[in-house]
Amino acid sequence: MASEWICYLDNQEFGPISEQDLMELIREGTVPVNSYIRRPTDTEWTTVDKVFGADVLKRQDFSPQGAVT
Numbered sequence: 001m002a003s004e005w006i007c008y009l010d011n012q013e014f015g016p017i018s019e020q021d022l023m024e025l026i027r028e029g030t031v032p033v034n035s036y037i038r039r040p041t042d043t044e045w046t047t048v049d050k051v052f053g054a055d056v057l058k059r060q061d062f063s064p065q066g067a068v069t
Contacts, residue, residue, distance in 0.1 A: 007043060008036040016040045028053075 005022050006015035009031065017025075025031040026048060033052075036045040 004040055005037045006040055007031055008038075 003019040004016035031048040037047050038045045
């Protein structure tokens with residue numbers, strides 16, 4: 001089963017969404033790297049950059065497979 005996440009944006013919870021969809025939202029800037037996320041089974045929030053690492057998210061080659069750049 002693919003990883004799922006819940007995001008906390010604008011004082012609302014969104015999700016669960018797939019990790020692939022979350023990565024796309026991060027790449028688009030819809031979900032900033034300092035946004036809070038958690039797994040559906042977790043009770044504590046953490047930030048995107050703590051989970052995925054800010055360096056990985058800033059790489060230029062960070063894009064979904066098959067995306068036209």
